[in-house]
Amino acid sequence: MKNNLKKIDRLFHDNLDHLADQPPAHIWKGIENALDDMPVNTGDQTGSGKRYLLLAALFLATATAGILFRNQQLVSISPIVAVNEPVIPIASPAPLHPEQTNRTVSIITPAAQVSLPVVDALTEVAMADHTALPVSEETIPVYENRSIAATIPFTSPVSTVSAPVSVLDINEHLLPATLIVTTSNTQKTVQTRRPGRxxxxxxxxxxxxxxxxxxxxxxxxxxxxxxxxxxxxxxxxxxxxxxxxxxxxxxxxxxxxxxxxxxxxxxxxxxxxxxxxxxxxxxxxxxxxxxxxxxxxxxxxxxxxxxxxxxxxxxxxxxxxxxxxxxxxxxxxxxxxxxxxxxxxxxxxxxxxxxxxxxxxxxxxxxxxxxxxxxxxxxxxxxxxxxxxxxxxxxxxxxxxxxxxxxxxxxxxxxxxxxxxxxxxxxxxxxxxxxxxxx
Amino acid sequence: MDVINQIIHNCIEGQRFSQSQLYHLYAPRMFLICQRYAHTREDAEDILQEGFIKTFQNLKQYRFDGSFEGWVRRIMINCALQKYRSQTHLLIISTGEDYENSYFVDEDITSHLEIKELIGLVQELPTAYRMVFNLYVFEGLKHKEIALKLGITEGTSKSNLFDARQQLQECVTRRGEIIKVKAK
Missing domain, CATH: 2.40.160.20 (Porin)
Known part of the structure; x- marks a missing residue:
């Protein structure tokens, strides 16, 4: 809101056009449900007829067992740190876009503290568990049209994970960078049930x-x-x-x-x-x-x-x-x-x-x-x-x-x-x- | 093949992990766009969900020759327009001119307005005004293009933009005065 805006169009355009806002988690769940019903490229379809016949023959025997064991899965939630596009800053000795603006940063990770020593670290972002704790968002300076595309799987309860990531510029050219994720509680398991067969x-x-x-x-x-x-x-x-x-x-x-x-x-x-x-x-x-x-x-x-x-x-x-x-x-x-x-x-x-x-x-x-x-x-x-x-x-x-x-x-x-x-x-x-x- | 393209290819093959990656990469940005077009945050959530479902359904049609974010953005906007299409014809036709350069906003006021307040102001616009304002200001469409997109006349598009600006200016000014009073 620090721009010297004079026109109502520019006031809204400059302040809203490049922002991001973390959507609620249930939206992805809804999308997942829809994706479950979408066709998937499974490749080889030969032999499917035989498979159907075999399954039909075995079905009566397996049905009883199937209803006794519900399709429960232990899923480690947030096994990835999803870094949302246009929100991660990169440091550049000579920014291509000298005009800086503020962006909102939101990172989904269980009780994670994320620091971003990307080349020359600009800032450190503290982010609480998006689902269990109040979402804290900080604004950090980033450069126009810069974004990061990276996901880091971490499955062991370690305190710090670092990984090379790729940063995209506006032309989707990759720039090397490093992302360090420090977690206080990296492993959190919950019982979830997803519809089975x-x-x-x-x-x-x-x-x-x-x-x-x-x-x-x-x-x-x-x-x-x-x-x-x-x-x-x-x-x-x-x-x-x-x-x-x-x-x-x-x-x-x-x-x-x-x-x-x-x-x-x-x-x-x-x-x-x-x-x-x-x-x-x-x-x-x-x-x-x-x-x-x-x-x-x-x-x-x-x-x-x-x-x-x-x-x-x-x-x-x-x-x-x-x-x-x-x-x-x-x-x-x-x-x-x-x-x-x-x-x-x-x-x-x-x-x-x-x-x-x-x-x-x-x-x-x-x-x-x-x-x-x-x-x-x-x-x-x-x-x-x-x-x-x-x-x-x-x-x-x-x-x-x-x-x-x-x-x-x-x-x-x-x-x-x-x-x-x-x-x-x-x-x-x-x-x-x-x-x-x-x- | 860069990271995004690889993720897209994986999504086409139905890999759920990549679909999750793609969603989490673009959802925050798209959510704000949806909020601008929606009347409420809940409507924005619906549009976002519908938009991403369509994105995944039509991912095969992406030709890898342009900005993927732009492609997703167009899907979201189309979803939003589709949701409110029936309401965009409920217009108040005025003979207002295109007062593009006549809206001045007190710099001191704008510095006190929060982002959420700005979104709220856009959301409070009548649907027809909100659609035209978004398409004109944020997507950079001409009135002729907006008219085609919304199925309205060019004059209606102009008058809606005029009224939208007028309403936004009044709201911004009023909000600014409240802030000033509180500050005193």
């Missing part, structure tokens, strides 16, 4: 389920698939809830697995059911549905024994299926901006039945309604496979958390039953939303 997503998905029916192994006495389809209606409250584990292979591809629980209920309209022989030789009402069939034995004895061919009217009936799902999918990610990530996924899901039941109300020979429940649906497989394709979008809240939505279409690649009146192939449109945690 693993992430876990907790999600909930309302499901819309339909079933494709095909002719099965039923007898001529059983209902046709059209009749079964007519009487069945999927519940409006089907859902899937679970956790998805993801391992990032590279910027674009990741492998997913996890575990989830699905509920699928089917409401069955009133229909006529007939008495048939059960496998144990007793006559019971046989209840056919798309998942398989079951037998209901009237609980109250009737004056007239039940005979094969007798019929009764079933009233409102409900079938409930619970599955545990283990998916394996490949996901393609595409970053849109800093926070939004779009994705597409394809894979398979192994589904294991954990609960099967039919609750039916039917009229008995006594004229009373009887409610009966069977927890065994004959013909229903204990497991089957689904194909899955889907889209997704993640919105990052910070480096570790993201809100995610991933609608997907699940289609049975094998029927859920065998030796049943019809073969059923469920299709599920799933609208998942959840929270993704990058481990």
């Amino acid at each position: 693993f992430s876990i997503t907790a999600f909930f998905a309302p499901d819309i389920t339909t079933r494709n029916l095909a002719k099965g192994g039923g007898s001529s006495q059983d209902e046709e698939e059209a009749e079964i389809a007519r009487t069945e209606k999927n519940s409006a409250f089907d859902y899937t809830i679970g956790a998805r584990i993801e391992y990032s292979l590279n910027k674009h591809f990741s492998v997913q697995t996890g575990i989830s629980f699905s509920r699928n209920a089917i409401e069955i309209s009133p229909k006529t059911i007939f008495a048939r022989y059960d496998v144990d030789g007793t006559v019971k009402y046989r209840f056919n549905l798309s998942s398989g069939y079951t037998f209901f034995k009237p609980q109250k004895a009737s004056a007239v024994p039940l005979a094969v061919g007798d019929s009764t009217q079933s009233l409102a009936s409900t079938s409930l299926l619970h599955y545990v799902n283990i998916p394996l999918a490949l996901r393609y990610n595409y970053a849109v901006g800093r926070r939004l990530n779009l994705s597409a996924q394809a894979g398979i899901t192994a589904r294991f039945i954990t609960k099967q039941s039919i609750a039916a109300v039917y009229a008995t020979a006594n004229g009373n309604d009887e409610k009966n429940t069977s927890n065994q649906i004959t013909g229903l497989k204990t497991s089957y496979f689904n194909g899955v394709v889907g889209l997704g979008a993640d919105y990052s809240l910070n480096a570790h958390l993201a809100i995610t939505v991933f609608p997907s279409f699940n289609f049975a690649t094998t029927s859920i039953n065998i030796n049943a009146p019809v073969k059923a192939y469920p299709n599920t449109l799933s609208f998942a939303a959840g929270l993704r945690i990058k481990l």
Whole structure:
């Protein structure tokens, strides 16, 4: 502010144009996060397909281990002394630019005292830890258009480190110089966690389920698939809830697995059911549905024994299926901006039945309604496979958390039953939303 | 190959250490530039972050034949203009002439003004004035170039500069008077 300025333009220009101000540390962290999503020149790409296959095969085994060991790293903070451009003075016996001005000096180093005996030392700068202590800045004289470009790694707790540095002039010509860094506490370690390759997503998905029916192994006495389809209606409250584990292979591809629980209920309209022989030789009402069939034995004895061919009217009936799902999918990610990530996924899901039941109300020979429940649906497989394709979008809240939505279409690649009146192939449109945690 | 060029090459290859070096070399200088264009320090931080992300994203396009600092500086300014682009059209059109040589500032006053105060005065300017003032005074652009850059007319650029100077002069004078009173 010592210039003899007369004009408002020059007042601001001369006092502000060449100054520097240390930005807060969180900005670099934000940039680092963005850089993590940027493509990197990795050179050789051959063999990547084999690598993906190998990783996919090993993934299930490593996923469990991966979530147990979080990606913690001991990082020595400030392993470098970053000397900010235009702030380091150089001494020159005959300065090229005789017009001196004041510059602000800021050096990031943990509790470091930095002296600058560059050729003929001009001054000494004391600089406190930028993050832990109040930032002290001193102005020191420097020459116009001079800057220094140097970084000095120091990893051992020594008190003084000296290193040759290069000083740039305005034409970016290098001038030799020496920089001495004296530290009172050079080594400071902190535990930091940066997002690793693993992430876990907790999600909930309302499901819309339909079933494709095909002719099965039923007898001529059983209902046709059209009749079964007519009487069945999927519940409006089907859902899937679970956790998805993801391992990032590279910027674009990741492998997913996890575990989830699905509920699928089917409401069955009133229909006529007939008495048939059960496998144990007793006559019971046989209840056919798309998942398989079951037998209901009237609980109250009737004056007239039940005979094969007798019929009764079933009233409102409900079938409930619970599955545990283990998916394996490949996901393609595409970053849109800093926070939004779009994705597409394809894979398979192994589904294991954990609960099967039919609750039916039917009229008995006594004229009373009887409610009966069977927890065994004959013909229903204990497991089957689904194909899955889907889209997704993640919105990052910070480096570790993201809100995610991933609608997907699940289609049975094998029927859920065998030796049943019809073969059923469920299709599920799933609208998942959840929270993704990058481990 | 000099130090800067080597660092840039390393950054292009994605070496995080070099990216950190490059950032810490240029961030302080760029941060002050961002502060001049921004309305608040927080806005300046956003611009700086966005600017460096773009710098790293487009580093391959740097042709190593000019000042790298100038290249980064242009990115920062473009980021700032982009951030406030929608606001640069909210202008108060005056018929003021270009009073380039008519603003005199008391030397005694300016000697008491801190750097942060000067930045604050620029930040307090309306967005449209601040953009024109920065482009004219610090980047040395002509009104025709500013008009093209901001999508405004040359006359609007001139009147904005006039109003910016007038407002800054009033603020500097007022601040100086306060300092004088306190000194007494």
